[in-house]
Amino acid sequence: MExxxxxxxxxxTVLLMAAGLYIMIARGNLVKKLIGLSIFQTSVYLLxxxxxxxxxGTAPIVSQAYQVYSNPLPHVLILTAIVVGIATLALGLAxxxxxxxxxxxxxxxxxxxxxxxxxxxx
Amino acid sequence: MMAxxxxxxxVQRNLFSVVVLAGVYSFLMATVLVALDAVDxxxxxASVGAGISTVLLLGALYLxxxxxxxxxxxxxxxxxxxxxxxxALVYGTxxxxxxxxxxxxxxxxxxxxxxxxxxxxTGVPNVVTAVLASYRGYDTLGETVVVFTAGIGVIAxxxxxxxxxxxxx
Numbered sequence: 240m241e242x243x244x245x246x247x248x249x250x251x252t253v254l255l256m257a258a259g260l261y262i263m264i265a266r267g268n269l270v271k272k273l274i275g276l277s278i279f280q281t282s283v284y285l286l287x288x289x290x291x292x293x294x295x296g297t298a299p300i301v302s303q304a305y306q307v308y309s310n311p312l313p314h315v316l317i318l319t320a321i322v323v324g325i326a327t328l329a330l331g332l333a334x335x336x337x338x339x340x341x342x343x344x345x346x347x348x349x350x351x352x353x354x355x356x357x358x359x360x361x
Numbered sequence: 362m363m364a365x366x367x368x369x370x371x372v373q374r375n376l377f378s379v380v381v382l383a384g385v386y387s388f389l390m391a392t393v394l395v396a397l398d399a400v401d402x403x404x405x406x407a408s409v410g411a412g413i414s415t416v417l418l419l420g421a422l423y424l425x426x427x428x429x430x431x432x433x434x435x436x437x438x439x440x441x442x443x444x445x446x447x448x449a450l451v452y453g454t455x456x457x458x459x460x461x462x463x464x465x466x467x468x469x470x471x472x473x474x475x476x477x478x479x480x481x482x483t484g485v486p487n488v489v490t491a492v493l494a495s496y497r498g499y500d501t502l503g504e505t506v507v508v509f510t511a512g513i514g515v516i517a518x519x520x521x522x523x524x525x526x527x528x529x530x
Contacts (some may be wrong), residue, residue, distance in 0.1 A: 241482040242427035245459035246418035253450045257443050270376055270421060274383050277414065281390050284402065290467050292397045297505060299398075301480045309398035310472050311488040318489070319504045321405050328414055332421040333518040339425045360439065 248289035255282035267347035269335045273328060280324045287313040287320075380418045387411035401489045 245267050255278060262275025291310030299311035336346055387410035387416035458465035479491040493501055 245462075246454050246457065248460050249454035249457060251448055252452060253454065256418050256450070257425055258449045260446065261439055261443045264442065267520055268376070270418065270425065271379060274379060274418070276384070277383065277410070281386070281406075281410070282392070284406070285393070288397050288399045288402060290458065291466060292460070293463060293468070296398060298400045299474070299476065301486045308488070310467055311475055311492055312472055313427060313467070314399050314402050314489045315492045315500075317399070317402050318405055318493060319500055320364070321402070321409055322504055325409050325417075326508045327413055330511045330514045330518075332417055333515040336421060336424045337518050337521075345425050358438060 243360045244276075248285065252282050252289065253283065255279075269338065269345040270332070273331045273335070276331070277324065277328060280320070284317050284320065287317050302347065374424055377419075380415060380422060383418065384411045384415040387414070401487075 245325040251328060257278030259275045259277075259282060262278065263272050266272060291313040292346065293307055293309055296307040296309045297305045299314070301308075338350065339345050342353050344353070388405060391403040391407040392411065394400075394406060458467075462468075475488055475492055475496070479488045479496075480486055482494045483491040485491040485495070
């Protein structure tokens, strides 16, 4: 029980990650898959940020009034990760739009079926 | 509340509502980040995660149509895979330091130096900014290169599409 209270933030992270992973594997729609990917990403943000928090601390802006700060290093890394994540999302969506142009569908099974049918004809 | 939003995203099949829920989710995540004292990250998440990515997703929906087809007939295999991974990760997290433990390695390595010296060395009171722009400036340069490459990729993909349309006419 004690372990549950002190590791609660990790469990939240794991559950969010599981939800994102499940969306990515189980759903055939490509846009939905990308949303699952972003949920997975936000779980990684939590994984980095949560251990950096100190109870009783404050945001890492140096001031005479405070002595305890949360850890600034994960914040920096996650700022980079957020921006790179949006770049990945934009590129993925552009590819989805192209797939839609080429196949007329963004459902995984229909795309595979179209590929198989095309192979038979050749 | 966050769990409810995520569940709704999983269940909901109308992609438009999924996108709006993803925006809600991003704002909730930003709130959690504020509670964890990560104000800079929360700001970026609210503007980039809830703003730009929602706009991008809506643009993609405009081009792709907004209904998801039926779910796959056998959702059990992915569910089992996910649960196995959850079990493994929960087992793994038990070995990590407890929440808000000041003796955890994350708080004892380089960070005390950043917190005590950053103001004198860079003159910026916000340590996050100091580390981002000064100590890890090359990281940020690399990040800019990544965003630039992604931008080129998007332009290349979407321009080919427009040219293909003109050829088709």
